[in-house]
Amino acid sequence: MKTFLKRFAWLCLSSLGVALPVSAIAFTPMPAAATLTDAFGYQIDEQSYVWMEAPSNKTHLQFPNADDGFVEVTLPFDFPFYENTYSSLYVSTNGLIRFGTGSTSFNNAPIPRLAEPNNFIAVFWDDLAVGGDYNSGKVFAFEDANQFVIEWKDVSRAVDQENFLTFEAVFSPDGTICLQYQSLSGILDEATVGIEDADGVSGLQVLHNEPGAAGWVGSKAICLVRPGPARRVKLLPPYQSGLVNSRQIDFPLGIKNTGDLGDDRYEISALSRAPGWQVQFLAGETLLPDEDHDGKPEIGVAPGATEEITIRALAPSAPPGNYTQIDLTVESTNDLNGRAQAMLQAAVPPRFVQFFADDARGLYLHWIAENTLSESQVEADFTGSAMAMGEGKGGFYPLVWEVNGTGYAALAYQVFSVEGKKLFAQPRMVTTHAENSFIFDREPSVAQSEAGRVGMVWVRNQSFVTEEEFTANIYFLQFDQQGNSIGSPQNITKQSGQPISNLDRYSSPHLCGLQNPEAWLLVWEKTPAASGRREIQSVVIDAAGNAGTVQTLLADAQTSYSQPALVCLEGQQALLLYTEQAGSSNTLKGVLLQQDGALSGPSFAIGQGWRADGVRLENGDVIVAWTDDTRGQTNVRRLQSPSFTPIGEAALELRVPYELRKTENVSITAVSSDSVVVTWKDAEEDDYLYYAFLTVAAQGEGGLEVLTSPMIFYAGAGLFPKVLISACGQGNAPFPPAPLYLPLILRQ
Known part of the structure; x- marks a missing residue:
C-alpha cells in the first residue's frame, strides 16, 4: 500500500525582521543505521529467550484480509510508548504493531522516518500474509504472567508460501517490549525490526533489510527497554529547507515537552555554517525573550504540550548560490541532557522556472529568482x-x-x-x-x-x-x-x-x-x-x-x-x-x-x-x-x-x-x-x-x-x-x- 509523507517543508514567503545573534552549537545528524539507544532513551538489551506459547484453547485474531489486514486489540493494562500511553494497539498481518491507528503498509522502511506509518513496533515488518489462501498461519493475543503477548504463528511472506515464520512481541507494564523468534525460514534480509515514535523523529532500529535475524532464533530475546523519568524535548520537524524570498525565509518549528517531570523551560541556540547569515526566533512576529542575555532566547512548555515558534533566516547580500546550513539546539534549563537538535537549509537561488503538479493545488509554474x-x-x-x-x-x-x-x-x-x-x-x-x-x-x-x-x-x-x-x-x-x-x-x-x-x-x-x-x-x-x-x-x-x-x-x-x-x-x-x-x-x-x-x-x-x-x-x-x-x-x-x-x-x-x-x-x-x-x-x-x-x-x-x-x-x-x-x-x-x-x- 502506498504510504504518504507528512508535509513539513514549504517555500516560505515572509517579511524581514531584526536578527538575533547566532550562537555556535555543534550539530550531530540523526543516525541512519542501528544504534543501541534512541533520542527518547529507549535501549536495546539482549535477554534470555523464554518463548511464550499461546494457550491451546485461545481464539486467534480475525483479520479482514489475509494480506495487508489489521485489527485492534485491547490491552490488559495501560502501556507507555514514547511520550504517550495507550489502552489498545493495532496488529497487522505484516508483522507490524501500531498505536493510535492501524496500517496496511507492507513496504518496510528504515527507522526513524518522517513518512507514515509512524508510532509502531516492527516485530518482523515485511510483506507477510496470515491464513487465507497463503498459509495456515494465525496470530494470537494473550496474557501470560502479567505480560501481554502478540504471537504470529506459522505465517509466511505473501510471495513465498513455502517458508514459515513464528515470532512474538511481549509487553510489560513498565513499557519494555521483548521480541522473540521461534522459527524463521526463507528470505530473512528484507524486513525491519525496531520501534518508532508518533512523529517519525525518534526510533530504535535493530535491523533493516540486512541479515542477522536468523541468529536470534531460539537463542535470545531482543528487548527494547523504556527509560526512566527524565527531562526531554522534541523538535518538529527535525529538518526543513527552502529558498529565500526577499533575502529571508521562515521555518515553523514546534517545541514539544516529551519529558516526565512536569513543566520545563528551554534555551534555543543556532549555528550558521556560512558567514553573514543571521537567525531570529519569533513567537508570531514578536522576538522570543532572552532573559539572561546570553544570546539564547528561552521558552516555557507544559508537559505534553507543543509551543510553535518561527525560525527566520536572513541572508547576506550575496550572489546566487550563497547557502547555509543552520544547526538548531534546544535544551532544558533544568537538565542539559534534555536536548534536541534540528537542521535547516537555506539558499539564495539563481533564476530558473520550475513546472510541476501538486495533487492538492493543481498545475503550476514557479518563477524563482535571487530576490x-x-x-x-x-x-x-x-x-x-x-x-x-x-x-x-x-x-x-x-x-x-x-x-x-x-x-x-x-x-x-x-x-x-x-x-x-x-x-x-x-x-x-x-x-x-x-x-x-x-x-x-x-x-x-x-x-x-x-x-x-x-x-x-x-x-x-x-x-x-x-x-x-x-x-x-x-x-x-x-x-x-x-x-x-x-x-x-x-x-x-x-x-x-x-x-x-x-x-x-x-x-x-x-x-x-x-x-x-x-x-x-x-x-x-x-x-x-x-x-x-x-x-x-x-x-x-x-x-x-x-x-x-x-x-x-x-x-x-x-x-x-x-x-x-x-x-x-x-x-x-x-x-x-x-x-x-x-x-x-x-x-x-x-x-x-x-x-x-x-x-x-x-x-x-x-x-x-x-x-x-x-x-x-x-x-x-x-x-x-x-x-x-x-x-x-x-x-x-x-x-x-x-x-x-x-x-x-x-x-x-x-x-x-x-x-x-x-x-x-x-x-x-x-x-x-x-x-x-x-x-x-x-x-x-x-x-x-x-x-x-x-x-x-x-x-x-x-x-x-x-x-x-x-x-x-x-x-x-x-x-x-x-x-x-x-x-x-x-x-x-x-x-x-x-x-x-x-x-x-x-x-x-
Missing part, C-alpha cells in the same frame, strides 16, 4: 501523469500535459511569457477524444526552434474493443510563434491495428530543434512484439512538416536500449543519451547523431542508471544528470567537448543530508555560461521536489562543484501530499530577466 519567488497556476485540476516544458527560447515557455478522462487521455497546451503572462486565456487542447473512445495520448515531450516554432511529440495507444485490435504509434505536431497548430497531428510510425500479441509498443519520445536548416529530430523507444527487446529509433522532420525515413539506431538480440533523451548541439548535431541494459546492469551511454538522425561515431559510457537529461553550456560542454538505479540517487557529470569525454573518475552524487530516499525524474537547465540548476523528485512518497546548484570545476568530482547543496525546495500540500514533475527531463528552464523597455525621448 523573488512567485507562482502562476497553469491549471487548477491536473488529472494526468505526465507533463513537459520548453526551454524558454525567445522569452516564451510552451507547456503540455496529459488530461485524463473516462476511457481516454488527451493533451492540453498553454504558453507563458517570461513576464508570467498566459498566451491563451484558457488552455488549448492539442488533441481531443470522446469518452470511452479508448484513445490514450501519453508521454508528451516539447521543444522550441530558434525561429520560435514549437514541436511536440507523444505516444498514442488505441484499443478497438469490438475487433480486439490495438494500435500504438508516435505522433508529432508543430505550432507557430502565436501558438497556433500547423496542420494536424502526424502519425510517424504508422502501425495499423494488431492483436495485442503482435503489437509493437512505443514509449519515451523526445525531440529537439536542429538549426541550419531548421528541422526537428525525434527519438523514441520501441519494443517489438517479436523480440521484446527494446530499441531506439529516430526520424528527422523538416520545417514544413515533412518526415524522413524512420531509422532504427540501436537494436540487439541480447541487449535492450531505452529511455532516449536528446541534447541539441551546434548546427545539425545532437547528443543522444540512452540506457543500455544487459542482464541486470543499466549503463547510461551517449552517442553523437548526425544531421539525418543517424549515428555518428561510437557510443561511450557515462555512468550507471537511467532517465537522463542534459544541457549544453556556452563553451560546448554538456552536463548530464540522471538517476542511479542501483542507489536510487541523482548523479551529475560533465562531458567535455568536442569529444564529449566524461570528466573525472566518477559522477557527482547529489544527496539530501537528512533521511535519504530514492529519487527520480531529474531535469537540468543552464542558468549562466558555466552553472546549472538540477531539480528532481522523491520517488518513494512523491512528496518532495529537490534542488541543487552546480558550476563547472577543473578538479571537482564529475567535473563539477556544488554551489548549493542538495535540499528540498518544495513539499506537497494537503493531508496526502503528492507532487509530480516531468519524467522526460523537461521540468525546468532558464528564467532570464524580463526585457526592460525604455521610453523614446525625441530631442529638438
Whole structure:
C-alpha cells in the first residue's frame, strides 16, 4: 500500500525582521543505521529467550484480509510508548504493531522516518500474509504472567508460501517490549525490526533489510527497554529547507515537552555554517525573550504540550548560490541532557522556472529568482501523469500535459511569457477524444526552434474493443510563434491495428530543434512484439512538416536500449543519451547523431542508471544528470567537448543530508555560461521536489562543484501530499530577466 509523507517543508514567503545573534552549537545528524539507544532513551538489551506459547484453547485474531489486514486489540493494562500511553494497539498481518491507528503498509522502511506509518513496533515488518489462501498461519493475543503477548504463528511472506515464520512481541507494564523468534525460514534480509515514535523523529532500529535475524532464533530475546523519568524535548520537524524570498525565509518549528517531570523551560541556540547569515526566533512576529542575555532566547512548555515558534533566516547580500546550513539546539534549563537538535537549509537561488503538479493545488509554474519567488497556476485540476516544458527560447515557455478522462487521455497546451503572462486565456487542447473512445495520448515531450516554432511529440495507444485490435504509434505536431497548430497531428510510425500479441509498443519520445536548416529530430523507444527487446529509433522532420525515413539506431538480440533523451548541439548535431541494459546492469551511454538522425561515431559510457537529461553550456560542454538505479540517487557529470569525454573518475552524487530516499525524474537547465540548476523528485512518497546548484570545476568530482547543496525546495500540500514533475527531463528552464523597455525621448 502506498504510504504518504507528512508535509513539513514549504517555500516560505515572509517579511524581514531584526536578527538575533547566532550562537555556535555543534550539530550531530540523526543516525541512519542501528544504534543501541534512541533520542527518547529507549535501549536495546539482549535477554534470555523464554518463548511464550499461546494457550491451546485461545481464539486467534480475525483479520479482514489475509494480506495487508489489521485489527485492534485491547490491552490488559495501560502501556507507555514514547511520550504517550495507550489502552489498545493495532496488529497487522505484516508483522507490524501500531498505536493510535492501524496500517496496511507492507513496504518496510528504515527507522526513524518522517513518512507514515509512524508510532509502531516492527516485530518482523515485511510483506507477510496470515491464513487465507497463503498459509495456515494465525496470530494470537494473550496474557501470560502479567505480560501481554502478540504471537504470529506459522505465517509466511505473501510471495513465498513455502517458508514459515513464528515470532512474538511481549509487553510489560513498565513499557519494555521483548521480541522473540521461534522459527524463521526463507528470505530473512528484507524486513525491519525496531520501534518508532508518533512523529517519525525518534526510533530504535535493530535491523533493516540486512541479515542477522536468523541468529536470534531460539537463542535470545531482543528487548527494547523504556527509560526512566527524565527531562526531554522534541523538535518538529527535525529538518526543513527552502529558498529565500526577499533575502529571508521562515521555518515553523514546534517545541514539544516529551519529558516526565512536569513543566520545563528551554534555551534555543543556532549555528550558521556560512558567514553573514543571521537567525531570529519569533513567537508570531514578536522576538522570543532572552532573559539572561546570553544570546539564547528561552521558552516555557507544559508537559505534553507543543509551543510553535518561527525560525527566520536572513541572508547576506550575496550572489546566487550563497547557502547555509543552520544547526538548531534546544535544551532544558533544568537538565542539559534534555536536548534536541534540528537542521535547516537555506539558499539564495539563481533564476530558473520550475513546472510541476501538486495533487492538492493543481498545475503550476514557479518563477524563482535571487530576490523573488512567485507562482502562476497553469491549471487548477491536473488529472494526468505526465507533463513537459520548453526551454524558454525567445522569452516564451510552451507547456503540455496529459488530461485524463473516462476511457481516454488527451493533451492540453498553454504558453507563458517570461513576464508570467498566459498566451491563451484558457488552455488549448492539442488533441481531443470522446469518452470511452479508448484513445490514450501519453508521454508528451516539447521543444522550441530558434525561429520560435514549437514541436511536440507523444505516444498514442488505441484499443478497438469490438475487433480486439490495438494500435500504438508516435505522433508529432508543430505550432507557430502565436501558438497556433500547423496542420494536424502526424502519425510517424504508422502501425495499423494488431492483436495485442503482435503489437509493437512505443514509449519515451523526445525531440529537439536542429538549426541550419531548421528541422526537428525525434527519438523514441520501441519494443517489438517479436523480440521484446527494446530499441531506439529516430526520424528527422523538416520545417514544413515533412518526415524522413524512420531509422532504427540501436537494436540487439541480447541487449535492450531505452529511455532516449536528446541534447541539441551546434548546427545539425545532437547528443543522444540512452540506457543500455544487459542482464541486470543499466549503463547510461551517449552517442553523437548526425544531421539525418543517424549515428555518428561510437557510443561511450557515462555512468550507471537511467532517465537522463542534459544541457549544453556556452563553451560546448554538456552536463548530464540522471538517476542511479542501483542507489536510487541523482548523479551529475560533465562531458567535455568536442569529444564529449566524461570528466573525472566518477559522477557527482547529489544527496539530501537528512533521511535519504530514492529519487527520480531529474531535469537540468543552464542558468549562466558555466552553472546549472538540477531539480528532481522523491520517488518513494512523491512528496518532495529537490534542488541543487552546480558550476563547472577543473578538479571537482564529475567535473563539477556544488554551489548549493542538495535540499528540498518544495513539499506537497494537503493531508496526502503528492507532487509530480516531468519524467522526460523537461521540468525546468532558464528564467532570464524580463526585457526592460525604455521610453523614446525625441530631442529638438
